[in-house]
Amino acid sequence: MPQTYSINAFAIGRGMDLTRMLKKPPFPVAEKERNLVVLQPGGESYIFAFSFGALVFFNVKNEKKVAGSFRKYAHAVIPKLIREDYSVAIGNETDAVTFDEVRIKEFSLDKLILIATVLAQSVSVEHIENVVETVLHKFERINLNLERESKLRVRGSDLIKILGTTNLILQQILSRLSLLDKPDITWDSPELETLFGHMRKMYELDDRFRAVEFKLDSIQDNSKALLSILQTRRSERLEIIIVALILIEVVLFVYELFR
Known part of the structure; x- marks a missing residue:
């Protein structure tokens, strides 16, 4: 029988410093790519951190609180987190995508990365x-x-x-x-x-x-x-000022002539 897991995406900033995160990761690193770090808090739980400022939590409790702790890695932090909730059902006969959930045949970190990527892009x-x-x-x-x-x-x-x-x-x-x-x-x-x-x-x-x-x-x-x-408009104003200055200069010149 398929087992359903929660997957939650958050946009927390316009970018995320993955290099800084990797120097002292908050959880064990399961995988890393150029624009992605996958952390594993424990068991079948994963956190996907993207360089463009999004986080995706698979089977993680208190995900909103945990997301807040990642703000220190974010650039141009978004004041209010943008959130997207979805579900992953594992143990189906075929892979399928529905409005409420994505169904996959067996557990696969590659498939979770794909799902997380789309959710991360969506909230961003x-x-x-x-x-x-x-x-x-x-x-x-x-x-x-x-x-x-x-x-x-x-x-x-x-x-x-x-x-x-x-x-x-x-x-x-x-x-x-x-x-x-x-x-x-x-x-x-x-x-x-x-x-x-x-x-x-x-x-x-x-x-x-x-x-x-x-x-x-x-x-x-x-x-x-x-x-x-x-x-x-600024050019027109400048032209008016120049003409006015010329007129003043002419008036002063004429005045001097007839003194």
Whole structure:
């Protein structure tokens, strides 16, 4: 009869220092890869720590409290943990992915790594989605003011910060989350590749990535357009000041002539 285990994912930051973690690991290390450290607190319990700032707990009690203890390894800590709960049923006739759980035939650390990878990417993308939505709401207010009052109530420095944020998000998606790449362990195993594909489809990672990418492009285009308006206004003001100074100089010159 299949046995069901809990698996819980948390986004705790924009990155995680795995090198520092490995110098003095909080639990025994079961496996390590370039962007992943697998810890084994005991028995059939595992913690998957990803370099892009996500943690996944398999069959671990008090997982939220344990997740909090990993904040010391995180970069740009997220104030409120983003969480995703799922289940793994082990001992099925075939591997299958459903809305509530993933079913696998037998215990396999490679399969757990694949499942954990998708869950970790999902919570990290959710954090990015939240940041992008916050920025979009800011632009909505800016554009409403521009439409109603014909006034641009935003500073150039704020727009530059927004552009910096979107560039950092793009870098995180492409270089750290590797949403467009499959884990190396899938290349030599059609079974693992199929399981990974079904998990990605369940969590709609490709669609969510494209949606985030589209919104980021929109934010960047808006930022550049508004920056252009600000620069034009500043140029116009500078031209007015220069003309005014020239006029003052002419007036003073004429005044001196007729004294």
